[in-house]
Amino acid sequence: MSDYVLVTGGIGLIGNAVRQRLEDRGDKVVAIDRVAATIDGRQVIECDVTDAHGLHAIARRYPIRAIVHCGAFSGPMVSPDHPMQMIRVNIGGTANVGELARILGGIRLVFASTATAYGVTPDGPVREDVAMEPDSMYGASKAASEQILNAYRRQFGVDTVSLRLTWVYGPRRTTACLIRQMLTDALAGRTTRIPYGRDFPRQYIHLDDAADSMIAALDRPDLPQQAYNISGGNWLTLSQVADTVMRAVPGAKVEVAAGDDPGDIRQERFDIAAAARDLGYRPKISLEDGVKSYLSWLKANGAAA
CATH class of the missing domain: 3.40.50.720 (NAD(P)-binding Rossmann-like Domain)
Structure with a gap:
């Protein structure tokens, strides 16, 4: 063309x-x-x-x-x-x-x-x-x-x-992203603590x-x-998203509290x-496969440091 x-x-x-x-x-x-x-x-x-x-x-x-x-x-x-x-x-x-x-x-x-x-x-x-x-x-x-x-x-x-x-x-996202936060915390050996979202769908x-x-x-x-x-x-709660991250990333620890996300809206x-x-x-791309590939990109681009 x-x-x-x-x-x-x-x-x-x-x-x-x-x-x-x-x-x-x-x-x-x-x-x-x-x-x-x-x-x-x-x-x-x-x-x-x-x-x-x-x-x-x-x-x-x-x-x-x-x-x-x-x-x-x-x-x-x-x-x-x-x-x-x-x-x-x-x-x-x-x-x-x-x-x-x-x-x-x-x-x-x-x-x-x-x-x-x-x-x-x-x-x-x-x-x-x-x-x-x-x-x-x-x-x-x-x-x-x-x-x-x-x-x-x-x-x-x-x-x-x-x-x-x-x-x-996914790779190169610069605005707020809970999945990235979970992954970068896991790479740094930190527990991710989310003060809301246990039953909140995303x-x-x-x-x-x-x-x-x-x-x-x-x-x-x-x-x-x-x-x-x-x-x-998919239509998963943030708690289910956290469970997916912990399955996909050995050593990841995520705690999700109750309540709606104050920065998001509830959608079916x-x-x-x-x-x-x-x-x-x-x-x-399933969420689990996507999390694994995102983790690989973060590692390759210095997030582990």
């Missing part, structure tokens, strides 16, 4: 993983982020998604055949005290990317959304037609971004699709499965839905049947 896939958020966890998969299979990629960088020998160009002129300059320089939009403040724990910045980057940036896709014409735009956009859910399984009632600015920014892209699809025919990802864990997905779902959404033509739930296929199991049907998506 002669034209490029534009990946926004190229320094980020999912954007970098998507970019690697695309290039490794032979696609040409232009990755952008708010600062320039080189990751594993791969260049990321400086271009903030809030800079509409910069985005169009990138498109003039690199003919674009598709867009994977991962550029955003990622996670409810990021910049919670700066809601206007969240709106400017997440919503304004998505509008800029949608407008770029409209002007370019005839391209697929895949958006990394989040299951947090649902807010507290009704009883599961939770399908994509459940109303989104987010209770954080992060969730609201992603829900609003989805609606903007849906409007671009309905009014202008832009080929957009949003993937509502659950909690992503649906983790390994980075590799998340990236694979983005590639599948990029490749599949004529998708019948505008949004898809993407999870790792997400139904991923539509993603299986339309994207061919099925999670490949």
